[in-house]
Amino acid sequence: MKRLLLSLTLALFAFSGSVNAQETRFNEEALMKKLAKLEADSKDAKKGAKAATWLELGKVYENAATGLTNGLYVGLDSMTTELVFPKPERGVETINGVTYSKWSYPDFDVYLENGVVSFWSVKKVVVEDALAKAAAAYNKAYELDNSTAEKVAEGLGKVVDGYKQDASNFFELRQFIPTAEAPLSICSVTRRSTGWIRPVAIMPVISIRWVRNSIWAKSISRRRSTMTDYASARPKDVRALIRAGQITAPTTGMCDGYAQGNLVVLPKELAWDFLLFCQRNPKSCPLLEVADAGSRTFPVFGEGSDIARDIPKYRVYEDGVMTGEYTDVSRFFDDPSRQLVSFLIGCSFSFESALLEAGIPVRQIEEGVNVPMYNTNIPCAPAGVFSGNMVVSMRPIPHALVPAAVAITAQMPRVHGMPVQIGFPDAIGIRDLAHPDYGDAVTIREGEVPVFWPCGVTPQAVVMHSKPPFVITHAPGHMFITDIKNAVLKL
Numbered sequence: 001m002k003r004l005l006l007s008l009t010l011a012l013f014a015f016s017g018s019v020n021a022q023e024t025r026f027n028e029e030a031l032m033k034k035l036a037k038l039e040a041d042s043k044d045a046k047k048g049a050k051a052a053t054w055l056e057l058g059k060v061y062e063n064a065a066t067g068l069t070n071g072l073y074v075g076l077d078s079m080t081t082e083l084v085f086p087k088p089e090r091g092v093e094t095i096n097g098v099t100y101s102k103w104s105y106p107d108f109d110v111y112l113e114n115g116v117v118s119f120w121s122v123k124k125v126v127v128e129d130a131l132a133k134a135a136a137a138y139n140k141a142y143e144l145d146n147s148t149a150e151k152v153a154e155g156l157g158k159v160v161d162g163y164k165q166d167a168s169n170f171f172e173l174r175q176f177i178p179t180a181e182a183p184l185s186i187c188s189v190t191r192r193s194t195g196w197i198r199p200v201a202i203m204p205v206i207s208i209r210w211v212r213n214s215i216w217a218k219s220i221s222r223r224r225s226t227m228t229d230y231a232s233a234r235p236k237d238v239r240a241l242i243r244a245g246q247i248t249a250p251t252t253g254m255c256d257g258y259a260q261g262n263l264v265v266l267p268k269e270l271a272w273d274f275l276l277f278c279q280r281n282p283k284s285c286p287l288l289e290v291a292d293a294g295s296r297t298f299p300v301f302g303e304g305s306d307i308a309r310d311i312p313k314y315r316v317y318e319d320g321v322m323t324g325e326y327t328d329v330s331r332f333f334d335d336p337s338r339q340l341v342s343f344l345i346g347c348s349f350s351f352e353s354a355l356l357e358a359g360i361p362v363r364q365i366e367e368g369v370n371v372p373m374y375n376t377n378i379p380c381a382p383a384g385v386f387s388g389n390m391v392v393s394m395r396p397i398p399h400a401l402v403p404a405a406v407a408i409t410a411q412m413p414r415v416h417g418m419p420v421q422i423g424f425p426d427a428i429g430i431r432d433l434a435h436p437d438y439g440d441a442v443t444i445r446e447g448e449v450p451v452f453w454p455c456g457v458t459p460q461a462v463v464m465h466s467k468p469p470f471v472i473t474h475a476p477g478h479m480f481i482t483d484i485k486n487a488v489l490k491l
Contacts, residue, residue, distance in 0.1 A: 002413050007395055015154065017122065017364060026063075026067040026068060028126060031060065031064060031067065031126070032126075032206070034060055034457065035060050035061075035064065035127070036056075038053065038056055038057045038060055039057070041053050041057075042137075044054060044056055046415070049144065050144070050366070051140075051144040051145035051148045052139070052140040052141075053138045054140040054141035054144065054391055055137070055138070055141045055148060055151055055152070055155065057143065058134045058137035058155050059134075059155065059250065060137075061130045061131070061133045061134035061137060062130070062131070062134040062155065062158050062159060062162065064126045064127040064130040065126070065127070065130035065131045065134065065162055066158075066162050066165075066273075067126070068107050068108055068122060068124065069120055069122060071084045071085070072084075072085075072110065072117060072120055073117065074117055074118065074168070075116050075117065076116060076117040076118075077115060077116050077117075078101075078112055078115045078116065078117075078165060081103070081110065081112070081117055082103075083103060085103075085110070085118055088103035088104060088105055088110070089103070089104040089105075090102070090103060090104075091103075092102065093111070093172065095111075095172065096116070098113065100112060100113050100118060100478070101113070104125075104485040106123075106156060107122065107123055107124040108120055108121060108122045108123055108124070108389070109121045109123065111172070118172060119168060119169045119172040120169060121169060121173060121205040122169075126345075128149070131159050131162045131163060131166075131228065134155065134159050134399075135156065135159050135160075138152045138155040138156055139152075144202060145435065157255075158217045158376035160399075160400070163400055163403050164403045164481065166403070167403030167404050167406065167407045168371055168403070169405070170407060171263045171407035171410065171411070183337065183421075184463070217263060223258075226243065230247070230253070230254040230255065230276060230421065231253055231254060231255070231256045232256065233255055234255070235255045235258050235302070235481045235482060235483050236304070236483065238254055238255055238481055239302065239306075239310040239481060240249075240310050242309070242310055242311065243306060243309045243310055245327060247312055248312045248313060248318055249312060249478075250312070250369075250370045250477035250478055250479075251312065251349065251477070251478060251479045251481055252349055252352070252364060252365060252370065252371060252477060253352075253365045254481060255481050256353050257353055257485055257486055257487075258350075258416065258481060258482060258484065258485060258486065259288075259301070259346070259347070259350040259478035259484045259485070259488075259489055260347040260350055260458075260480065260481050260482065260487050261288055261289075261301065261344040261345055261346060261347050261479060261480045261482055261483045262344070262345040262346070262347050262456030262457070262459065262473070262474055262479065262480075263307070263311060263314075263342065263343070263344065263345075263472070263473055263474040263479075263480050264342070264343040264459045264463075264471065264472075265307070265332075265340050265342045265343070265471065265472035265473070266331075266340065266341055266343070266468065266470070266471055266472075267338055267339065267340060267341070267469070267470055268293045268339045268340070268341050270284065270384075270385065270468055271290075271293070271343075272384070273383055273384025273385050273386055274383075274384075274386060274459075275287075275290065275343075276384060277380070277381075277382075277383035277386040277462070278343065278345065279383075280380075280381035280382075281380045281381055281390075281458070282359040282381050283390075283413075283416060283417060283454040284380060284390045284391070284416070284454040284455065284456070284458035285345050285456070285458060285459060286345060286346035286413065286414045286415060286416060286417075287343065287344075287345060287346075288301055288344045288345060288346050288414065288482075289343075289344040290341065290342070290343055290344070291307065291341065291342040291343075291344075292341075293304075293339050293340070293341050294333075294339050295307075295342070296308050298342070298343075298344050298480070298482070300484075301344055301480075301482040301483060301484050302480065302481075302482050302483055303481075303483060307330070307333075307480075308328065308329045308330040308333045309327075309328050309329075309330060309472050310481075311475075311479065311480050312327065312475075312478040313325055313326070313327060313475035313478040314326045314327070314328075314329045314472055314473065314474060314475060314476070314478075315460070315472070315473050315474070315475050316329065316332065316470075316471070316472055316473045317460075317463050317464065317467055317468075317470070317472075317473070318469065318470055319467050319468075320463060320464045320465070320466065320467030320468070321464075321467075322464075325475055329472055331360055332472060336370070338470070340472070344480060344482075345418075345456045345459065346414045346415035346416060346455075346456065346489070347415060347456050347479050348393050348409075348415060348416045348453050348456070348491065349371075349415075349479060350412065350415035350453060350486045351408065351409045351412045351415055351416070351486065352365065353486060354406060354408050354409075354412070354486065355395075355405060355409075357406060358405075358408055360397060360401050360404060360405050360408070361396075361397075361398070362395060363395060363442040363443060363444075364395070364439075364440065364442050366390040367442055368436075368444065369439075369440035369442060370396070370439040370440045370476065370477035371393045371395070371439050371440075371442075371477060372394050372436035372438075372439045372440060372441055372442055373391055373392065373393050373394070373436055373437060373438035373439045373455050373457050373476060374391065374392055374394060374425070374430045374433075374436050374437050374438075374452070374482055375389060375391055375429070375430075375437045375461060376389055376390050376391065376392055376428040376429050376430065377428055377429030378390040378392075378420065378428055378429075380458065380462065385466050385468060386462050386466045386468075387462065387465060387466055388458070388461050388462035388464075388465035388466060389429075389458075389465075390420070390454060390455075390457050390458050391437070391438070391455040391457040391458040391460070391461045392420060392421070392428065392430075392452040392453060392454060392463075393439075393452070393453050393454075393455040394425075394433065394436070394442075394450050394451065394452050394453075395442075395450075395451055395453070396442065396443070396444040396445065396448040396450055397448060397449055397451045398447055398449075399447055399448065399449050402422060402449055402451060405419075405451060406418050406422075409453065411490050412486070412489055412490055414489040415486070416453050416454045416455070417453075417454070418453075419451050419452055420429050420452055420453065420454055421451075421452040422449060422450075422451050422452070423450060423451075424448045425450060425452070428452065435449060435452065438457055438460075438476040439460075439476055439477055457476050459473060460473050460476070474487075
């Protein structure tokens, strides 16, 4: 009985304290008064020259961005949620086939699954672009006094956490870019000899609309000039040009909106082992289609296609050694001693158009080169004769856009999905970003983080490691362009 009374007492205390906290912990009126004073101080000649003013301004902006839901986190149980945020209006909502308990408050909605918080949606904006303004304030503090680096780093960490949570919420709600004016910021960095990039300070704040009107527009323009306007061409027409020998370049940027695939062709006796390998390694080898033994077409993803001629460049491996590159491998299919089975595997090129549409730059398209790819120390699950490590592709992403890039690619698991590593190439065995194992090096600019996705070149690395007697693959970057829209491959 004493234990029960104690528990009830503690619960009542927690409840009353939480209610009081809910009523007082975020005082919008007091915050706006403090913000007005600090903004005035920042414009004052003396006070605006002090780093402390800008540090405090950054904290207030950060509180304006996150204060309404301060105390919420993914995994918070329903009892504690109601203690901290009492008296919700209860309902249910189905999103992407999942039914959630929806707790509505005046300023935000909380979505729970199986009694715990999954995500939330904020309905009220206290200060426009608050996180971006916080980042700019911290940056100013660092500019005025670099001895504030530790405090600035702490503040920027909270800003990044805010962007990450926003990205997570938008992803769950299937709102990957909430508005055209969604704020973002670019980090200044230092580069170590290993290629790792470390954030130091925040540089000028921009918006997704600015990105759309500059970086994105420039990349599209350059890509189209580099690819001779193949970006707007139909896959069937581009395959015909490839078949005729008029296109031999990497296919990155071609046929905007259509999925591209990696190719692996094996003798029938090895096909079962490779099918198992793909099933056990869906991130690096997401299987799209398997052709009939001896067939030269992918009827679902490329009606009327010719597997032996519709890729700009092929590679042939014998006993794990590349014996040649070809623009036409018909003679190998026509060899009566071989009955070949062709596998079409999802390619990360397919999610690049989605990144561009969200205002996220894709560097190899901007620079008109092949995507850089690297061998890693990440082991694949073996199957039969096939074993080896994962290959990854790398794209430099502005620091503040990394959460959005993760959210966008996560919805496309059939074309590799989300990254496997962000920012630490050493952790997966990559020693020198300037010298990729496949493809071309690209520029990593200040404020950008190297992001690594599973890559369809993995089968080639596995072939070289496992040494089967005969395999045909695409040359890295020279893909099979399908008739299927990328949108079809989304979750």
